Amino acid sequence: MREYQQGSKAAFRELVARHQRGLYNFALRFVRDGAAAEDVTQDAFVRIAKNFQEYSHQARFTTWAYTITRNLCIDQLRKRSHRNHTSIDEPGHAEAPDASPRAHPERAAQAELTGRRIEEAVQALPVEQREVFLLREVAGVPFKEIAESLGIPENTVKSRMRYALERLQKDLQELAELAGEESR
Amino acid sequence: MICADVDANMLARLYDELPASEAAAFDGHLASCETCAKAFTGLSETRKRFQLPAREVPAALAQALAALPETALEPSPATVRPLWLRALSHPLAIAASVALVVGSTVNLLRVSPLFTGENRPSIRAERAQEASARPQGAFEPQAESPDETARAKGEPEEASAARARQLAESPAQPQRELATPKPASAPPQAPSKAEQTCRDQLASLEGEIRRSGSVSAKRTAADCYASIGQFDRAKTLYTELLASPEHQSAASEALHRLPETRADAAAGSGATTLSKKSMGGAARAAPAPATAPAAKSAPAEAKESKAPVGY
Numbered sequence: 001m002r003e004y005q006q007g008s009k010a011a012f013r014e015l016v017a018r019h020q021r022g023l024y025n026f027a028l029r030f031v032r033d034g035a036a037a038e039d040v041t042q043d044a045f046v047r048i049a050k051n052f053q054e055y056s057h058q059a060r061f062t063t064w065a066y067t068i069t070r071n072l073c074i075d076q077l078r079k080r081s082h083r084n085h086t087s088i089d090e091p092g093h094a095e096a097p098d099a100s101p102r103a104h105p106e107r108a109a110q111a112e113l114t115g116r117r118i119e120e121a122v123q124a125l126p127v128e129q130r131e132v133f134l135l136r137e138v139a140g141v142p143f144k145e146i147a148e149s150l151g152i153p154e155n156t157v158k159s160r161m162r163y164a165l166e167r168l169q170k171d172l173q174e175l176a177e178l179a180g181e182e183s184r
Numbered sequence: 185m186i187c188a189d190v191d192a193n194m195l196a197r198l199y200d201e202l203p204a205s206e207a208a209a210f211d212g213h214l215a216s217c218e219t220c221a222k223a224f225t226g227l228s229e230t231r232k233r234f235q236l237p238a239r240e241v242p243a244a245l246a247q248a249l250a251a252l253p254e255t256a257l258e259p260s261p262a263t264v265r266p267l268w269l270r271a272l273s274h275p276l277a278i279a280a281s282v283a284l285v286v287g288s289t290v291n292l293l294r295v296s297p298l299f300t301g302e303n304r305p306s307i308r309a310e311r312a313q314e315a316s317a318r319p320q321g322a323f324e325p326q327a328e329s330p331d332e333t334a335r336a337k338g339e340p341e342e343a344s345a346a347r348a349r350q351l352a353e354s355p356a357q358p359q360r361e362l363a364t365p366k367p368a369s370a371p372p373q374a375p376s377k378a379e380q381t382c383r384d385q386l387a388s389l390e391g392e393i394r395r396s397g398s399v400s401a402k403r404t405a406a407d408c409y410a411s412i413g414q415f416d417r418a419k420t421l422y423t424e425l426l427a428s429p430e431h432q433s434a435a436s437e438a439l440h441r442l443p444e445t446r447a448d449a450a451a452g453s454g455a456t457t458l459s460k461k462s463m464g465g466a467a468r469a470a471p472a473p474a475t476a477p478a479a480k481s482a483p484a485e486a487k488e489s490k491a492p493v494g495y
Contacts, residue, residue: 042245
């Protein structure tokens with residue numbers, strides 16, 4: 001980032017290469033829409049490019065970049081809430097998980113189903129819990145920095161994360177029970 | 185460490201954010217407390233199960249991002265310095281400016297009452313002496329001050345002194361004249377690269393606005409219109425942006441900076457450059473306006489949005 005702040009385009013390319021996947025995945029899970037996630041990711045990098053002088057090195061670059069992305073995601077969700085847009089929740093929009101062991105079609109189908117339900121469980125989290133969950137799990141931002149980024153106490157961040165994990169834990173149990181019934 | 189401490193530190197331990205000494209105490213407690221161990225294991229298992237698989241970046245997005253250094257890093261219209269300002273950065277231009285200022289100051293001092301009025305009898309007497317000593321029909325030097333001009337025209341002393349005082353009381357007048365904008369009929373200057381970029385993008389931005397009503401597209405388009413002097417459209421877009429919480433303050437500020445009428449715009453000789461700051465600062469961590477990249481645009485600044493979003 002320092003090199004980019006000194007005007008190096010190559011340094012910016014390196015930043016893009018290093019963080020595009022993380023930011024895209026974060027946005028994808030946050031806004032739950034592939035096209036919107038692409039928009040958000042691109043906007044995020046444009047903002048990073050335009051506002052690099054505001055980056056002070058006090059926070060990690062990752063935290064700064066994910067905060068920008070998170071704000072853009074919130075904007076996207078706001079817009080969508082106004083327009084009642086279609087989302088990834090709707091049939092046909094969910095993308096299949098990557099894992100696909102070809103040798104065992106049944107297992108592959110089960111893995112795909114499980115993967116999709118896990119994604120849905122995350123997407124079903126309340127937005128306050130989801131943003132904390134994604135910032136910690138996908139972006140790897142420490143709780144303290146999430147707190148600074150969101151402007152809330154660290155304990156609140158941890159509470160939200162705890163609620164999120166407990167809720168996912170419950171979903172997981174239901175999923176296990178469902179899988180058990182299906183296998184019988 | 186007691187159960188309450190373990191519960192409070194559960195997440196920090198789960199994500200390896202606990203200092204080593206506390207982590208050891210935490211683990212020691214888990215070894216002896218089945219309840220805490222069960223709670224921790226449950227969260228740990230959940231965390232493992234919910235490791236979301238990373239998706240690959242779509243090719244189109246990767247391409248657009250690869251092009252960003254060439255597009256997004258161009259200076260935005262808001263930050264482009266006018267040609268005259270860039271020219272003034274040249275050392276010769278600076279030297280010329282200093283000479284001009286010094287020359288103007290000296291000239292002003294010469295017409296001020298301090299040097300031409302009663303306060304400088306010695307100089308007046310000197311000049312009168314020179315004039316009387318000059319033979320009739322000899323070469324008359326060009327009058328350099330109102331005092332001398334008046335004398336050359338045969339005006340009374342009082343009238344010339346009054347003119348001198350009048351001039352001295354408005355020393356900024358020559359500078360105001362210098363700062364007067366060119367008339368609207370002046371031949372248009374070639375648009376800067378940034379302005380041209382703006383013009384090139386406006387069609388696609390307008391299309392995006394029509395299709396999706398994108399707020400960021402509106403913002404970028406408004407900035408572009410403002411930078412190329414199409415204030416009516418800029419005003420319309422900024423007005424629409426007032427409804428957007430993210431852009432409200434920046435739009436409001438930009439509206440205040442826009443010329444009120446076409447006449448104002450013409451008087452401003454076209455391009456009004458809105459400063460980057462005025463277009464909104466970045467949000468806590470983000471945001472600012474810019475030249476849009478090939479496919480998208482950079483909205484100004486995103487304000488931190490904390491309110492939960494219902495959808």
